[in-house]
Amino acid sequence: SSELTQDPAVSVALGQTVRITCQGDSLRSYYASWYQQKPGQAPVFVMYGKNNRPSGIPDRFSGSTSGNTASLTITGAQAEDEADYYCNSRDSSGDHYVFGTGTKVTVL
């Protein structure tokens, strides 16, 4: 089982805000990174570190962390944001990486 826990599914109305959370003890020591994956496609890197967006990622995506929880927030969700989202960070040993369980985001 993953050491990073995410809610299985969340929904958001078009244009509204949704926060996707990721919980795990390692997040007290390491930042998370986030990936978006649409059906049949490779994942896309969308967030890393304290609140850093890779080139080309819209500024409606933002990140934060508090205690053992990392969050990815989409402010003004668009239809194209409907996807699975995975967090990633170090495992409890700090030597390896682990992905979260994933959250399916539905835009209504």
Add this chain to the structure above:
Amino acid sequence: QVQLVQSGAEVKKPGASVKVSCKASGYTFTSYGISWVRQAPGQGLEWMGWISADKGHTNYAQNLQGRVTMTTDTSTSTAYMELRSLRSDDTAVYYCARDPLKVTLELDYWGQGTLVTVSS
């Protein structure tokens, strides 16, 4: 432009081995590592490990230690992932991704994925 092009789909019998390739272009291959990530049908992402392209240093996921080997060929800018003693639960899409080998996993470019099916 950065591209990672993976080898084609494979069908293997239980107990066999598979070797997936990942040819990189559009950047200096030895300035980055390559991470491998797999995804079983209908399941989440699983980090398998990384390799530094210049020195060949590796870091494998605990549950794959002893069955996986990652290598690179700097003359062709190609990374390889070999998985041995295949089982049915190794059936998955295998991805390679460019990895700057930072503290956080920052996989900015991905291959198209390679489906490996393990079936008798």
